[in-house]
Amino acid sequence: MLFAVQMDIDLPVEMDPAVKADTLAREKAYSQELQQAGEWVHIWRCVGRYSNLSIFDVADNDRLHEILWNLPLFPYMTIEVTPLARHPSDIALLD
Amino acid sequence: MLFAVQMDIDLPVEMDPAVKADTLAREKAYSQELQQAGEWVHIWRCVGRYSNLSIFDVADNDRLHEILWNLPLFPYMTIEVTPLARHPSDIALLD
Amino acid sequence: MLFAVQMDIDLPVEMDPAVKADTLAREKAYSQELQQAGEWVHIWRCVGRYSNLSIFDVADNDRLHEILWNLPLFPYMTIEVTPLARHPSDIALLD
Amino acid sequence: MLFAVQMDIDLPVEMDPAVKADTLAREKAYSQELQQAGEWVHIWRCVGRYSNLSIFDVADNDRLHEILWNLPLFPYMTIEVTPLARHPSDIALLD
Amino acid sequence: MLFAVQMDIDLPVEMDPAVKADTLAREKAYSQELQQAGEWVHIWRCVGRYSNLSIFDVADNDRLHEILWNLPLFPYMTIEVTPLARHPSDIALLD
Amino acid sequence: MLFAVQMDIDLPVEMDPAVKADTLAREKAYSQELQQAGEWVHIWRCVGRYSNLSIFDVADNDRLHEILWNLPLFPYMTIEVTPLARHPSDIALLD
Amino acid sequence: MLFAVQMDIDLPVEMDPAVKADTLAREKAYSQELQQAGEWVHIWRCVGRYSNLSIFDVADNDRLHEILWNLPLFPYMTIEVTPLARHPSDIALLD
Amino acid sequence: MLFAVQMDIDLPVEMDPAVKADTLAREKAYSQELQQAGEWVHIWRCVGRYSNLSIFDVADNDRLHEILWNLPLFPYMTIEVTPLARHPSDIALLD
Amino acid sequence: MLFAVQMDIDLPVEMDPAVKADTLAREKAYSQELQQAGEWVHIWRCVGRYSNLSIFDVADNDRLHEILWNLPLFPYMTIEVTPLARHPSDIALLD
Amino acid sequence: MLFAVQMDIDLPVEMDPAVKADTLAREKAYSQELQQAGEWVHIWRCVGRYSNLSIFDVADNDRLHEILWNLPLFPYMTIEVTPLARHPSDIALLD
Numbered sequence: 020m021l022f023a024v025q026m027d028i029d030l031p032v033e034m035d036p037a038v039k040a041d042t043l044a045r046e047k048a049y050s051q052e053l054q055q056a057g058e059w060v061h062i063w064r065c066v067g068r069y070s071n072l073s074i075f076d077v078a079d080n081d082r083l084h085e086i087l088w089n090l091p092l093f094p095y096m097t098i099e100v101t102p103l104a105r106h107p108s109d110i111a112l113l114d
Numbered sequence: 115m116l117f118a119v120q121m122d123i124d125l126p127v128e129m130d131p132a133v134k135a136d137t138l139a140r141e142k143a144y145s146q147e148l149q150q151a152g153e154w155v156h157i158w159r160c161v162g163r164y165s166n167l168s169i170f171d172v173a174d175n176d177r178l179h180e181i182l183w184n185l186p187l188f189p190y191m192t193i194e195v196t197p198l199a200r201h202p203s204d205i206a207l208l209d
Numbered sequence: 210m211l212f213a214v215q216m217d218i219d220l221p222v223e224m225d226p227a228v229k230a231d232t233l234a235r236e237k238a239y240s241q242e243l244q245q246a247g248e249w250v251h252i253w254r255c256v257g258r259y260s261n262l263s264i265f266d267v268a269d270n271d272r273l274h275e276i277l278w279n280l281p282l283f284p285y286m287t288i289e290v291t292p293l294a295r296h297p298s299d300i301a302l303l304d
Numbered sequence: 305m306l307f308a309v310q311m312d313i314d315l316p317v318e319m320d321p322a323v324k325a326d327t328l329a330r331e332k333a334y335s336q337e338l339q340q341a342g343e344w345v346h347i348w349r350c351v352g353r354y355s356n357l358s359i360f361d362v363a364d365n366d367r368l369h370e371i372l373w374n375l376p377l378f379p380y381m382t383i384e385v386t387p388l389a390r391h392p393s394d395i396a397l398l399d
Numbered sequence: 400m401l402f403a404v405q406m407d408i409d410l411p412v413e414m415d416p417a418v419k420a421d422t423l424a425r426e427k428a429y430s431q432e433l434q435q436a437g438e439w440v441h442i443w444r445c446v447g448r449y450s451n452l453s454i455f456d457v458a459d460n461d462r463l464h465e466i467l468w469n470l471p472l473f474p475y476m477t478i479e480v481t482p483l484a485r486h487p488s489d490i491a492l493l494d
Numbered sequence: 495m496l497f498a499v500q501m502d503i504d505l506p507v508e509m510d511p512a513v514k515a516d517t518l519a520r521e522k523a524y525s526q527e528l529q530q531a532g533e534w535v536h537i538w539r540c541v542g543r544y545s546n547l548s549i550f551d552v553a554d555n556d557r558l559h560e561i562l563w564n565l566p567l568f569p570y571m572t573i574e575v576t577p578l579a580r581h582p583s584d585i586a587l588l589d
Numbered sequence: 590m591l592f593a594v595q596m597d598i599d600l601p602v603e604m605d606p607a608v609k610a611d612t613l614a615r616e617k618a619y620s621q622e623l624q625q626a627g628e629w630v631h632i633w634r635c636v637g638r639y640s641n642l643s644i645f646d647v648a649d650n651d652r653l654h655e656i657l658w659n660l661p662l663f664p665y666m667t668i669e670v671t672p673l674a675r676h677p678s679d680i681a682l683l684d
Numbered sequence: 685m686l687f688a689v690q691m692d693i694d695l696p697v698e699m700d701p702a703v704k705a706d707t708l709a710r711e712k713a714y715s716q717e718l719q720q721a722g723e724w725v726h727i728w729r730c731v732g733r734y735s736n737l738s739i740f741d742v743a744d745n746d747r748l749h750e751i752l753w754n755l756p757l758f759p760y761m762t763i764e765v766t767p768l769a770r771h772p773s774d775i776a777l778l779d
Numbered sequence: 780m781l782f783a784v785q786m787d788i789d790l791p792v793e794m795d796p797a798v799k800a801d802t803l804a805r806e807k808a809y810s811q812e813l814q815q816a817g818e819w820v821h822i823w824r825c826v827g828r829y830s831n832l833s834i835f836d837v838a839d840n841d842r843l844h845e846i847l848w849n850l851p852l853f854p855y856m857t858i859e860v861t862p863l864a865r866h867p868s869d870i871a872l873l874d
Numbered sequence: 875m876l877f878a879v880q881m882d883i884d885l886p887v888e889m890d891p892a893v894k895a896d897t898l899a900r901e902k903a904y905s906q907e908l909q910q911a912g913e914w915v916h917i918w919r920c921v922g923r924y925s926n927l928s929i930f931d932v933a934d935n936d937r938l939h940e941i942l943w944n945l946p947l948f949p950y951m952t953i954e955v956t957p958l959a960r961h962p963s964d965i966a967l968l969d
Contacts, residue, residue, distance in 0.1 A: 020270050038124050051203060063198040064200065065118075067879060087352040094315075095317065098141040098352040100352040103161065105271055115230060129284065161277070162289075170738070174875050182732040193733055197935045211348060213350075213357055220474075240393045252393055257464060257480040264346075294349040303336070365482045365484045389463075412664050444578065446577040446650050452560075483538035484540075487522070499827060545609070548648065555673060558825060559824060569790075579654035624870045637749060638763055642861065689919070730878075730959075731958065731959050755888065766921075768918040771919040844922060854885075
């Protein structure tokens, strides 16, 4: 089941550099693990902003919440979730 | 070059059924042609709304505008364009 | 899978009374059929507004979109969908 | 009398862990006590956000305010209250 | 039980004068009847706008919705409802 | 001359308890003095929020500003002022 | 007593030219009469918009509402009223 | 003196084709005349929208308003004006 | 050339009293100097808010920016600038 | 490829003066280097605000993001990016 997720990150300017580096490293590893597993299907940077637009393919709402809630950057994020459905013009439906 | 495009459609309730059917058929054909050509990479329906979230991969801004401006439903749409860049956590960069 | 759905209805003041009565009757029947089937779990009127707040329990995003898209009042509605997950304080989890 | 209550929580990132743990434990106990008593009818997590959507069934406005004002997390919350009425399509009215 | 209700009216400029006069007369009578009955406690004009701020004292949410839904001007209104509770600084509590 | 005034209070969570208690006590005394004097006509708590909706009856704009500016909680408040006029449907005009 | 009033005008494109010309002529005469009388103190055009920013000096709220309500363009306007008070830095207070 | 001007155009879908063609032709001629004269310095299309972002270099506010007010598409536009000043980092200041 | 300028001030509650007093004294002197010089034409307090609405009459955009940028309270302000033009109904044009 | 970029800067009032001076000097040098290189085509100050409106001419989205992400003031900025296309009325197309 697909969801579009917009994540806007707001790190405090005075954040401890070591804590920041560690958090970002854990965020990257966490994201890549989920990408490898096929649940985090796309991740794009929004130009000029500390934000990403991502597409998730998960079993259900509870699983999506579990993934997002455990993001190392979650306490610094504003997240907007849009549930997606199949579009009737999608050529994948032609097959 | 990637862009996220959110399209919200607002058709007049009293639209002539024949005009509406024709416009929707042309919209679908136009979209599928661009999907086949690889410029309209993804199209998803936003659940519960007459809207889609799409990803375009185009040569430049002028080409993206040309595509959107010529959508048969363009006069009925509100469109929001977000330029996308590669995200440093994208596993595609691991290769 | 649970979703909160806010529906705001905006009927044209000059709507034909027969069309309006028929549309409302079909909307009511459609809603009650889905309530009987257990997919439309709750429906509440928002006080002072032509709006309702509803809770749906559906198999997936595609099914929710199918239900909402086919509402007789859909062309007159603004709809906002919020995916819901289990809350850790919910006493249903105590059992 | 029913009310929909949207609660958005914003805990400071640097909150003392012991204070945080204690506050969350008291919040959970407080919520579950009111759920057991039948005044806090539903509580759902909004996916991807530190928020919940709840339904309260209380005697009157003063009682609802008393409940919300005394939430251990109240100082960290933004709360939106929507009074609910019976909806004419509700199948509970068919009996 | 008290509620603040903000009503913003938007009459079509081309509204039939007789229909308009009749609607306004019925609105006024309806409002005054409820004022006499003690349920519509205050009504004030918001300066420079076709709007009023009103205070209602009603038995419950369902009664408030019934009153507002049946306003002759309801189809032309945008309504915002704020439930009110007793304020601890209110001198009425000193007695 | 009547004004509706919406006051939203945002006290810092880490405010010194003694300063807070003193400020709230002065706010309450200040409000009650103006209520006794007939200038602060109504004060209601907005359910679920640290806010009040108040009605003031003052000589002019300068007096209203003087009252609000000197509120002990003024530095913590967001205030919205709506000038009110007599409403033609007000039954007080029937006498 | 001073008020800042922002008036945004939205005339229908298809308005009858004679009706439009007559309405605008009456609006101008009405405005100039009140300027001559000293109640409409300033009127400025907001650059690039069909809007004006005006300052009124009136006896009270009821008089301001009476003036605005009777503007020939009132049915086409969105109006925002800001009550003004003397500013402590105003050099008029130095005298 | 420089101004950034954002113009969003909203043509009615059912606009008479001849009127539309004539209006657009006059708009284009009007714009190009002002570009030739050096007052309309830049005009860019905002991708995916019936909008442009323009830069004007005019003698004063009154002249800018005169230009915008007389745009053939003015009745169909929403316009936002931002006054611009020289930026201290502008390399034009290095000379 | 006229501009309306809305200034909203947000001083930190814990600001050092001596710094605050000094800043406010410099702000007042700065404002009054510009009022005496005829560039700061009007200054009004917005009732109930730490805000003012001012009218400036300056040579050009660069001068306006210079004035505002050097306000002692500038770092604490949110400023909105509206360029003004002569209004065709202004009786000053009758002379 | 052209983009309009709106940058709003929000420096903490209590920022260390040496850090601030250094950051601003690096920002200026960085901007001027890109202006010299022809990628940062225009930079204008928005009157009365700590903001600029800039035009960039870059190879693609990734390059624009790289430029903006590395701005010394980036952690203090809110940035809005608008992709631009050629406008059909642009006289540059007449050649």
